[in-house]
Amino acid sequence: MNISVIGVGYVGLVSGVCFSELGNKVICVDKDITKIEMLKRGEVPIYEPGLKELIDKNVKAGRLSFTNELSESVQASEIIIIAVGTPSLPNGEANLQYIEQAAREIALAINEYKVIMTKSTVPVGTNEKIAQMIYELTEHPFDVVSVPEFLREGSAIKDTLYPDRIIIGTDSKPAEQKAVELHSTLTDQIIVTDIRSAEMIKYASNAFLATKISFINEIANICEKVNADVTLVAKGMGLDKRIGPSFLNAGIGYGGSCFPKDTEALIQIAGNANYEFKLLKSVVEVNKHQRFNVINKLEDLLGNLSSKTIGIWGLAFKPNTDDVRDAPSIEIVETLIKKGCIIKVYDPIAINNFRKVVNHENIVWCDSITDAAIDCHGVCLLTEWNEFKEVDLKNIEKLMKLPVFIDGRNVYAKERIEETGLNYYSIGRPD
Ligand code: UGA
Numbered sequence: 001m002n003i004s005v006i007g008v009g010y011v012g013l014v015s016g017v018c019f020s021e022l023g024n025k026v027i028c029v030d031k032d033i034t035k036i037e038m039l040k041r042g043e044v045p046i047y048e049p050g051l052k053e054l055i056d057k058n059v060k061a062g063r064l065s066f067t068n069e070l071s072e073s074v075q076a077s078e079i080i081i082i083a084v085g086t087p088s089l090p091n092g093e094a095n096l097q098y099i100e101q102a103a104r105e106i107a108l109a110i111n112e113y114k115v116i117m118t119k120s121t122v123p124v125g126t127n128e129k130i131a132q133m134i135y136e137l138t139e140h141p142f143d144v145v146s147v148p149e150f151l152r153e154g155s156a157i158k159d160t161l162y163p164d165r166i167i168i169g170t171d172s173k174p175a176e177q178k179a180v181e182l183h184s185t186l187t188d189q190i191i192v193t194d195i196r197s198a199e200m201i202k203y204a205s206n207a208f209l210a211t212k213i214s215f216i217n218e219i220a221n222i223c224e225k226v227n228a229d230v231t232l233v234a235k236g237m238g239l240d241k242r243i244g245p246s247f248l249n250a251g252i253g254y255g256g257s258c259f260p261k262d263t264e265a266l267i268q269i270a271g272n273a274n275y276e277f278k279l280l281k282s283v284v285e286v287n288k289h290q291r292f293n294v295i296n297k298l299e300d301l302l303g304n305l306s307s308k309t310i311g312i313w314g315l316a317f318k319p320n321t322d323d324v325r326d327a328p329s330i331e332i333v334e335t336l337i338k339k340g341c342i343i344k345v346y347d348p349i350a351i352n353n354f355r356k357v358v359n360h361e362n363i364v365w366c367d368s369i370t371d372a373a374i375d376c377h378g379v380c381l382l383t384e385w386n387e388f389k390e391v392d393l394k395n396i397e398k399l400m401k402l403p404v405f406i407d408g409r410n411v412y413a414k415e416r417i418e419e420t421g422l423n424y425y426s427i428g429r430p431d
Helices: 010-021 033-040 051-060 070-075 097-109 126-137 156-161 173-183 195-226 230-238 259-272 278-290 292-302 328-338 351-357 393-399 414-418
Strands: 002-006 025-029 064-067 079-082 114-118 142-146 166-169 190-193 309-313 342-346 363-365 378-381 404-407 423-426
Touching (some): 002 070, 010 025, 010 051, 010 064, 010 079, 010 156, 025 070, 033 064, 051 156, 070 097, 079 097, 079 173, 097 114, 097 126, 114 126, 126 195, 142 166, 142 173, 166 173, 166 195, 173 190, 195 230, 195 259, 195 278, 259 278, 278 292, 292 328, 292 378, 292 404, 309 328, 328 342, 328 351
Parallel strands (some): 002 025, 002 079, 079 114, 114 142, 309 342, 342 363
């Protein structure tokens, strides 16, 4: 099939590349000239394992190209995928400016029947609005389909090529057929729904996963008080098939470009429909507080933090990405700076992105794990990168001024800590 993908962010670029890998002819379109020029030169504007190799392969095979020219690529395609961003407005609602702009430009470009497929996360009713907007601007036939995306950063290619399910929301048979055909080799689990239910499935899924995380974080907080171990509790709970083992890792709370934004947006969607989503409000609230456990524990162990040197291991909101959007590390570092700490930060790949968000004279930018431990009164591990798991903790202890170690992701087994003299604290596990 000939496909245009509008927007070369995470979802757009990964989807476009994967559809070309499946043998389709894909043109990725973006207004951002710098990004398109980078992609044309073979550089990838986001960090995602395996993505560059797939781009090179499919560009070489003539199945994948990049352009700023929306109109030409829309005319050359039977399916147009909208994958532009829907960032938060100050009140938490999704900002639909980019979606609407894309819809307008597509409407002005179409010259024959097109299937317009939305992969961006949009509030319930948005696809209908897009259809209405396009309808008012063109006489040519088209259908709008909602196909929400469930890929995760760090495993985006695998998630796209081997999805758990594909949701196709449409009320048009020809559009349904095209969408099913496009995704048919990926999974047997293709669910066709009405447009509004498809839009809701995306928000409900992210909200549910965020709820699991806040739930286990609160269980961890209780475990600390009653001297139980949350990792064993999660294991025991997760073996119940109705609960499942995933997303029960206690820690410093969720971050990233999706859960914080989509939970707030769903609260707004509910509010606009005169419904107060009390449970999800609590999930968000719990998440906002969870990151401060790290600082509270540092204060318990070190007293006044003024002039203390603290090592921060990991800045990305999760491993295998350089993304720091809404990462708990941002607020943790900012708070420690306010308390007068010197912060030695290290992350395998997210330092440059972090520096764009938080840059202060109290921050020392380190280029190794050991560097971010030398002369520290305390170290806080905030992202569970593999290289942190393999580090020699006895050596780390020797490098530190005081051996206080806060493991915000429960990375180390008790036995490894017992070999050291670290004053170690993790989340929801007995000290
Ligand atoms: C999330 C969803 O998992 C995807 O299905 C969805 O497509 C995507 O949002 C989106 O809406 O675009 P992502 O944000 O890339 O994907 O990352 P996750 O792996 O879901 O992690 C999100 C946050 O939850 C991270 O900060 C992670 O550290 C935290 N987390 C995750 C926990 O604290 N505990 C867990 O058990 C799992």
